[in-house]
Amino acid sequence: MTYVRALYRGIVLAGLAVVVLVQFVVSLALLGPGVILGMVFLLPPQFKLVRWLTxxxxxxxxxxxGREIPVPYQPPPPPPEPDKEGLYRHDSTLYKTPRFPAFFxxxxxxxxxxxxxxxxxxxFWFPFVALLPLGLVVVPLLRLWGPLWTVVVTPVALAALPWTVGAVTRWSAWLLAPRTRPPVSKAIDRVLLAWARxxxxxxxxxTQVVLFAFSMACFGLGFGLGIIFLIPVGVSHFRWLANLRxxxxxxxxxxxxxxxxxxxRPELRPDGLYRVRNNLYKTEAMAAFNARWQWTWNDVASWRDLVWLGVDPVVTVATVGLPVLGGIYGGWGLVFPWLWTEFFDAEWSAWYGAVAGNRTLGLVTGIVLIAVSLAVTSPLLRVHSRWTAVLLRPTKAAAKEAELRERVERLTQTRNDALDTQAAEIRRIERDLHDGAQARLxxxxxxxxxxxxxxxTDPDAARKLVAQAKETSATALTELRDLVRGIHPPVLSERGLPDAVRALALDTAAEVTxxxxxxxxxxxxxxxxxxxAVSExxxxxxxxxxxxxxxxxxxxRDGILRITVTDDxxxxxxxxxxxxxxxxxxxxxxxxxxxxxxxPSGGPTVATLELPCVLSSPKTSTS
Known part of the structure; x- marks a missing residue:
């Protein structure tokens, strides 16, 4: 880069810094009413203007x-689609028209x-950074620090002008381009995240030590002094922490x-009494208390949680606690005191920041402790997770019961969905028949x-009406065939799923293999x-x-029908x-x-369908 071009670009950067600063201030001024006052309709035009300028x-x-900077923005969202009732959804709200869902x-x-x-x-940063190349040349000429400063600094700033302009340009191109984090940065993040976890x-x-002490106090007061309502609390108050773990x-x-x-939960009987298993109660409050008592007291998982609450703190400190304490001691107890006393001339104590009275040995030991603590956290975290699973996972009987319960809930949900889909399909068929073939017939x-x-009286007019009736009946027949094809395509019945999918591919605008x-x-x-599903x-x-x-x-394969649809x-x-x-x-x-x-944004899209099924012998064609 020549010095003339570098000087020209430095002037352009200075002018652009003013323009970008005005753009940023105007953006904040226009975004304020949209964010603070809830005038969200002002936000999209402003963001589009910012993107256009950027x-x-x-x-x-x-x-x-000399290198292209790809546009980093995600592709625009697809237009909203109506549901089976003709409504458009955004989050938890339904709208009659697609206007608001499309806007949001x-x-x-x-x-x-x-x-x-x-x-x-x-x-935000560009106005400050862009003024550096030209500022390094102009500021010394103002002689704010004397003529010697001007004589010494100005030639250096002029000599470095091509490099500083290029640095600002490359920094802007890097920040405005799509960002991908290097693998090393991701690995460091994973290590630091494991240590923080x-x-x-x-x-x-x-926290578990405090909660365990509270449980013991509840049992002592419940069994010792007869305050029985504390016993269910002592068994179940820590469930939130167990679920968190x-x-x-x-x-x-x-x-x-x-x-x-x-x-x-208590069950209200026809005689007005509340039943909890084999016990009857006159009041709902007493029935609810006993239901909670039996629910917590008879659940094996509650007692396993209590054992975990008492034992886990010791295991946690022995596994993941040691590297955490080692990292803290190495950084705050050895490395930080060395840096503090070395660069800030602070008073140093022989016992703080040193090992065997030696500050240099303390620095080395601190760095080693930090490195070791960061290196062992991920493996120890996996070990601790397996330990947590030993006491907090369901027993085999409970797991099987939960699986059966989840299976029943899923079947209930899928049955309801199937009934809703069937009812919607029947309504669609009735509507198509009423508005189409029925009207034509x-x-x-x-x-x-x-x-x-x-x-x-008028044979010619009668012949014209015969031709019209013939055309109308043909149209009605076509609509009936299309309706039947929408219910169950004939090609699917006659030739099977692979050939039916190939027929779909022929009717698709894209190139389908x-x-x-x-x-x-x-x-x-x-x-x-x-x-x-493939058609959709x-x-x-x-x-x-x-x-x-x-x-x-x-x-x-293995009793699973798997269909993978990939598009670009x-x-x-x-x-x-x-x-x-x-x-x-x-x-x-x-x-x-x-x-x-x-x-992912930008594609490709891979959709995988899996259906458990058993194949029968191929059906012969009916034609």
Whole structure:
């Protein structure tokens, strides 16, 4: 970079710093009413303006660096889709029109994009950074620190001007480009996060000591002085902490489900008494107390939690507590005192920040303690998670009971979903028949009546009406065929799922490739559910994802029908934001099937359907 060009670009950076500063101040002034006063309709235009201006600066820095700066923003969200009732959902609110859901989706897209935060950070720091190259040249010329300063510093600033301008340019290009964290940074974050989690477990262990002492006090007062209402409290008051620790165990991949039996509730009898198992009570308060008593006292998980509450603090300190204490002592007790006394001339004590009276040995020991504590936290965290699972996981009998209970709840939910879907399908068929084929058949009947009246008086008009009736009946027949095809496509009945999916691929606007076949055929309901699920995924990929190439892989292995649909669309598919994917989940859930979506912003989108089923012998064609 020549000095003339560097000086020119330094002047441009100074002017751009003023423009960006004004842009940042105006953005904050316009965002204030939207955020503080709730005038959210002011936010999207402002964010779009900020993005438009920032993209102009991206092009400028791309020209200066000679490398393109990709736009880092996430793709816009798809338009909202109506549910089966014709309503549009956003979070927990239903709307009659897509206007507000589309607005809130756009607002989330603009506000929650990480690139927006980087843009704002760049706008805040750029006015200060951009003035450095020219400022290093201009400030010495003001002779604020005497002529000698000007003579010495000005040539150095001029010589370094190309480098400083380039540094500001590269810094702006780096901050405005899509960010990917290096693997080393991620590894450091994981180590520090593991150490912080160990510290949180130590704090939890200290809480357990207090709660265990409280439980012992409740038992002493309950059994010793007869204050019996404290006994259920002593058994169950720490369940929240046990549940929290079950969640903490997931840090190392240990999944610990809740082991507690369902809460026991009093049952009101026709004679006005309340029943709790085999006992009857006159008042609801006494029945509720005894129900809670029996629920907590007879649950084995409560007593296992109590054992865990008393033993776990010792195990926690012996495992994850030692590296936490070693790291704290190494950093705060040895390294920090050495730095404090070395650079700030503070008074030093022979016993603080030293080992065997030697400060240098204390520094080395502190660094070693920190390194060792950070290195061993992740393995010890996994060991501690396994220990937590030993006492806090359900017993085999409780786990089997919970699994059966969850199975019943899931079957109940899927049955209700199936009934709702069936009712909605029946209403759709009735509506299509009423508005389509039925109306056309009535029109054919009326036309035939008019033909009968015109046969003798106006044969030409009667012939025209015959042609019209013929056309109307053909249209009604086509609509009936389309309706039947929507209920169960003939190609699916005649040729099976793989060929039916290939027929779907031929009708799709994108380029679709289908691979895989079966040695037999699934049950007809499973086959139909898989067919319509694939049809919905193809429609979503082309309509919302803008996909141009789609691949479908069909496999059946180990009693599982697995279909993988991959497209090269813009991604961002989320079952929580659209009724189509939720409908697929409900349809598959009826047969214990699952839908897994991996759709990062920018694509590709991979949707995997799994349906448990057994294949029968191939059905022969009916044609």
């Amino acid at each position: 993209n102009r600066w991206r092009r400028l820095f791309a020209d200066w660096t 989706r756009k607002l989330d897209w603009l506000v929650k994009d990480p690139a927006t935060n980087r843009d704002m950070a760049w706008q 160990c510290g949180l477990l130590v704090v939890s262990a200290a 079950r969640q903490f165990a997931a840090w190392s991949g240990a999944r610990i489900p809740s082991p507690y039996t369902p809460e026991l 009535i029109a054919v009947g009326l036309t035939l009546g008019a033909i009968e009246r015109l046969m003798d 289908v691979a895989g076949t079966f040695d037999g055929r699934p049950a007809a309901p499973v086959e139909s559910a898989a067919y319509f 995924l193809l429609a979503n990929a082309t309509r919302h994802g803008g996909a141009e190439r789609i691949s479908i892989d069909l496999r059946h 669309g813009r991604g961002g598919a989320d079952p929580s934001r659209g009724t189509g994917l939720r409908g697929i989940e409900r349809r598959l859930g009826t047969f214990d099937g699952t839908l897994a979506i991996h759709s």
